[in-house]
Amino acid sequence: MTQGIEPETEPEDLLLQEFREACLQHGLKVTHQRLEIYRAVASSNAHPDAETVFRQVRKRIPTVSLDTVYRGLKLLADHRIISVVGVSDERVRFDANVHSHHHFVCTHCGAIMDFNAPELGEIAPPAEACRLGRPVSIQLEVKGVCAKCQELERRS
Ligand SMILES: [Zn+2]
Ligand SMILES: [Zn+2]
The missing domain is CATH 1.10.10.10 (Winged helix-like DNA-binding domain superfamily/Winged helix DNA-binding domain)
Structure with missing residues (x-):
């Protein structure tokens, strides 16, 4: 390197x-x-x-x-x-970052991290969302415990 x-x-x-x-x-x-x-x-x-x-x-x-x-x-x-x-x-x-991306939100420390998932661009918006307006993009929010917090949990 x-x-x-x-x-x-x-x-x-x-x-x-x-x-x-x-x-x-x-x-x-x-x-x-x-x-x-x-x-x-x-x-x-x-x-x-x-x-x-x-x-x-x-x-x-x-x-x-x-x-x-x-x-x-x-x-x-x-x-x-x-x-x-x-x-x-x-x-x-x-x-x-205004380009299409998704978020992993840590429910422990509140960290918000970006991730890409091009395959999600191919998912059709839910019918209910289409009733509310014209969808342009889908952004996913994955909630969980981030790697750092997992490491802290493991150590304690
Ligand atoms: Zn965390
Ligand atoms: Zn972001």
Whole structure:
């Protein structure tokens, strides 16, 4: 394994480039605040909630308010630049991965992890869902105990 050699373009640069393009597409101005909000969501694959995003953004913009972060998240979510993860938790979480994917939700520690399952794209939406509207995609939420929590359980 060769490790430690960073390519010229760091993943983060690519990420921000993607963000700029998405904003352009949606006619949104790329402001410093929005960029930092997006960075906070996208640089973590932990599907952070608004307060976690706020704490991250505050490191770079000390004057930012929680309200600004909330509004920024909502704006980005409204334009589908990020997505909202609907977990059965009172706290809404955000996801910069807007490509089709599914979630494994740990009922123990609350971790939300992405997984892909192309075969699910071939499943027809349930008839009941079709009665409610025109389905566009199906996102699965698998609940369980994550590997980390299983390991902790095993050790105790
Ligand atoms: Zn867990
Ligand atoms: Zn996700």
